[in-house]
Amino acid sequence: MVKDLGALLENKIIEECGVFGIYNVKNAAQLTYYGLHALQHRGQQGAGIATFDGEKISRYRGEGLVIEIFNSENISRLKGEYSIGHVRMGSDEVSGIENIQPLLVRSHTGDFTVAHNGRIINYEQLRTQLEYEGSIFQTSSSSEVICHLIQRQTGTFTEKIKKAIGKLEGSFAFLIMTEKNIYAVRDKNGFSPLAIAKLDDGFVISSETVGFEMINAQIIRDVKPGEIIKIGKKGLRSIMYTESTQKKMCSMEYIYLARPDSDIDGLNVHASRRMCGRILAQEFPCEDADIVIGVPDSSLSAAMGYSDGAGVPYEIGLIKNRYIGRTFIQPTQEERERGVKMKLSPVSNTIKGKNIVLVDDSIVRGTTSKYIVKLLKEAGAKAVHVRIASPAMVAPCFYGVDTSSLKDLISARMSLQELRDYIGADSLGFLSNEGLKKGLGNNICSACFDREYPTYLFGLDENFKKELKKLKN
Numbered sequence: 001m002v003k004d005l006g007a008l009l010e011n012k013i014i015e016e017c018g019v020f021g022i023y024n025v026k027n028a029a030q031l032t033y034y035g036l037h038a039l040q041h042r043g044q045q046g047a048g049i050a051t052f053d054g055e056k057i058s059r060y061r062g063e064g065l066v067i068e069i070f071n072s073e074n075i076s077r078l079k080g081e082y083s084i085g086h087v088r089m090g091s092d093e094v095s096g097i098e099n100i101q102p103l104l105v106r107s108h109t110g111d112f113t114v115a116h117n118g119r120i121i122n123y124e125q126l127r128t129q130l131e132y133e134g135s136i137f138q139t140s141s142s143s144e145v146i147c148h149l150i151q152r153q154t155g156t157f158t159e160k161i162k163k164a165i166g167k168l169e170g171s172f173a174f175l176i177m178t179e180k181n182i183y184a185v186r187d188k189n190g191f192s193p194l195a196i197a198k199l200d201d202g203f204v205i206s207s208e209t210v211g212f213e214m215i216n217a218q219i220i221r222d223v224k225p226g227e228i229i230k231i232g233k234k235g236l237r238s239i240m241y242t243e244s245t246q247k248k249m250c251s252m253e254y255i256y257l258a259r260p261d262s263d264i265d266g267l268n269v270h271a272s273r274r275m276c277g278r279i280l281a282q283e284f285p286c287e288d289a290d291i292v293i294g295v296p297d298s299s300l301s302a303a304m305g306y307s308d309g310a311g312v313p314y315e316i317g318l319i320k321n322r323y324i325g326r327t328f329i330q331p332t333q334e335e336r337e338r339g340v341k342m343k344l345s346p347v348s349n350t351i352k353g354k355n356i357v358l359v360d361d362s363i364v365r366g367t368t369s370k371y372i373v374k375l376l377k378e379a380g381a382k383a384v385h386v387r388i389a390s391p392a393m394v395a396p397c398f399y400g401v402d403t404s405s406l407k408d409l410i411s412a413r414m415s416l417q418e419l420r421d422y423i424g425a426d427s428l429g430f431l432s433n434e435g436l437k438k439g440l441g442n443n444i445c446s447a448c449f450d451r452e453y454p455t456y457l458f459g460l461d462e463n464f465k466k467e468l469k470k471l472k473n
């Protein structure tokens with residue numbers, strides 16, 4: 001069973017996916033390869049690129065990292081000036097090459113290919129219905145329902161997409177490439193990021209703006225919630241698939257998932273993390289702190305912010321080993337502990353004899369925090385005060401970010417005091433829900449912290465009841 005080692009060791013949310021597309025630019029596959037590199041943090045399980053060369057859609061996919069899958073030979077076979085690509089992180093149940101995207105539909109009405117980030121939460125109902133009506137599925141990926149739904153609609157291809165998306169619930173941002181156009185689609189709640197940029201006479205679409213930086217494309221704007229952008233010979237055309245929209249970007253994108261150098265909905269990720277760290281320092285100061293350190297990499301910006309806010313020096317106290325192997329097989333508790341040691345090393349010279357504020361972005365199961373506190377104490381820290389730059393996670397996500405279930409969320413089971421004792425910290429503080437909104441604004445979903453689900457979607461109540469039942473058992 002192949003999993004991402006980093007995610008396993010950190011017991012963190014496993015990133016969903018990243019999509020990247022090029023329209024009307026030479027060597028589209030090569031540029032997509034660079035774009036997928038920039039989005040690698042969003043998924044390491046597999047990647048794929050599809051291109052259209054004026055006659056046919058070609059595709060190459062593989063399991064592993066972008067750099068492991070693609071080489072000059074297979075890239076050179078992907079000819080054309082249109083391209084879409086995908087990096088994938090899926091659950092174990094949907095591993096295997098057939099689930100690596102872009103998915104490709106060969107049809108007498110015209111071939112098309114789909115790259116999808118997010119989760120369709122009414123997938124099972126849709127799939128059952130589609131199978132009942134005669135569809136034969138080739139994969140176990142929820143993204144395949146998009147292909148079947150589009151194919152079953154009537155009208156122009158744009159009308160078909162519009163009708164198909166109207167049936168989907170959940171968080172999604174996806175790209176569809178036909179033999180004429182590329183379509184960029186974002187869900188009506190704006191949970192998942194997607195932005196569009198200009199490059200020469202063409203366009204680029206990316207889950208995160210870091211993809212644009214990589215190829216010197218100039219950002220135009222974010223795709224709006226509920227919007228389909230059709231990219232074609234006449235340029236960009238905006239079509240709303242629904243008027244019932246809201247901006248509820250997943251706050252975990254800012255807290256943990258996205259790269260710090262990305263801007264999402266106009267807010268820079270590093271700046272937002274730094275701001276949350278500063279607010280955290282006001283909410284949970286630490287009187288006798290000597291230094292502030294962060295857990296690399298996603299917590300470093302927040303640690304800098306805490307240091308700014310507290311007026312306590314920021315230091316590098318933990319080093320991340322970047323060359324650790326990616327795959328791992330069902331780790332035991334002991335293996336996980338050893339794994340954390342392999343992945344993170346304390347800088348003893350910096351931390352010995354010091355009162356440390358350790359800033360982390362979030363706590364899911366609590367096991368990583370426990371190991372890191374132990375690691376720092378074994379390396380000579382006098383005291384370790386843990387500060388979390390997001391609120392306590394008390395509810396599961398139903399919108400497509402693959403969090404643990406409710407029973408895995410330690411903050412849903414333990415009081416602050418119990419959790420502090422469990423991880424062995426000298427003190428513990430979480431950013432408040434108000435602090436999070438101060439740092440990120442109000443256009444966010446923060447349901448896993450405050451249970452304020454921005455929308456009561458299909459099946460949500462039942463799911464939540466099931467999760468609660470599991471917790472009680």
Ligand code: SF4
Nearest residue numbers: 250397401445447448
């Ligand atoms: S519930 Fe949490 S993880 Fe899910 S979309 Fe909302 S903020 Fe993101």
